[in-house]
Every structure is written in structure tokens, then in C-alpha cells.
Amino acid sequence: MSTTPGPTSRHPQPPVGIDELLERVRAGYERIEPQEAYEAARAGDALLVDIRYAALRERDGLIPGAVVVERNELEWRLDPQGSHRRPEATSHALRVVVLCNEGYASSLAVQSLHQLGLHRATDLTGGFQAWREAGFPVV
Template sequence: MTLNVKDMIAAAEAEIVTLDASIASDRHGAKGVRFIDLRDRRELEREGRIPGAFHCPRGMLEFWIDPASPYHKPIFAEDVQFVFYCASGWRSALSAKTAQDMGLKKVSHLGGGFSAWRDAGLPIEDVAAK
């Protein structure tokens, strides 16, 4: 193997903006900022989410961003700052890099992910199972 996940994350983080939990918290709820939760549904139901975050399963990100895709979601055409997060910041680092490569201009990710947010004692909302 010539490339591993650790290397991929480091390469992504060299090209994207990483926000720590306190800075992300300052931006949370601001006009023109959208938090994107990349975790799977089981993680949301088990742990909750950052209030108001939009859920985008990591496996659908590219399809939801691409306006030519039949799965495109209008949220990704908005002129807003996207703050991606996952559980620990690995998936969100790769996702922020992918989103940036796909043309989204204002992209960042939450370093340390939802765990960092939770450990900082920041607000969490429950997500009921459907």
C-alpha cells in the first residue's frame, strides 16, 4: 500500500480550514453558516447532533454536491460557509477536501469532530429514531 488513511487525512488537512470546537461554536447559528453532519444514522440516534445540523451520510456527499447528479441537494448550491463534521474529524477532513475539489468555495471542518464538540460541553440535540 503506497497511501494510507493517515496520509490522506494529513494531505487533506494541509489544504482545508480546520476549526476547533470553540471557533466552530462561535460560528454556530450565524447567518450564512451551515453545519453538515456526515455520520451515519445510527451515530446520530445514539449520540445526538449539533443543533440544526444538516445530515448528509458520507457515502452520499459527492452525489448530493454535484448539481448534475440526480441526487443533488439544493443546500449544497447555497452560498454559505459549510462546516463539515463526523465523529472524530477524519471523515470530515476528507469530505471538506472533496467538497472543495468539487467547487464549494467556503468549506471547513470541525477538528476532533462531534467528540470535540461534546467534550467542550457544547449543545447537543437528540435525534429520534425513525
């Protein structure tokens, strides 16, 4: 009898590197560019959610109208069924655009939101830095 542990339900796939994980995650939805995010937010068709940590927000500023939700609270604040949800999180059909500093952590956050049933969640390609470089408002 072998003493080598076999695959378990907790780890059904072999480990992958972060680059491959990001590719897999991003293949499951369409990311958006700053122009589209700006227009959607301005029209009231999307909720911009800034998950950058405080030091980056203090250093670089904020996008007017974006909701700040720390990454470690994101799922609790955006779950429409959750007792700790934000007032804006009223439906699984809510279009959420997550942004981090450069567009990496936001992709992983979107995967988590999709698992909660927020099927219209996406992220901003290039994150806050791309928004700022495109010349959109920052305060």
C-alpha cells in the same frame, strides 16, 4: 521489452498510508474548532453537515440545526449544480463545516467537496465528540 507495468495516469504517485494522506489533505485548508463552528452556525455564516452514520447519531444525539447527510450522498447533496442537491446548496461559495464522529472521515469528505468547487468547505477538529466535550448543544 519489459513486461512490468509502469506508472499510469490513474496512479501517478506511489501509495501512501492513511496518516500521510490525512496530513496532505489537511494541509490544503484550515480546520476549525468547536467554538468557531458554533459561532458561525449560530450567525448563519456556515452550514453544519453531520455525516456520521445513523447508529452514532442515535447513540450520541444531534447538533441542533445541523444538516444530516450520509457520507455516501454528500457530494450529490451539496453540489450546487447537481439535480439532487439540498436546498441549502445554492453556491460554490457556501461555507460548509463537515463533521464526523472524531474528525477523520470529515477531512477526506472536505477534500472531495473542494474537488467539486466548494472552496470554503472545512471540517470540525475532533468531530462531534469535540463539539459535545466543549459543551455545545446536543439533542
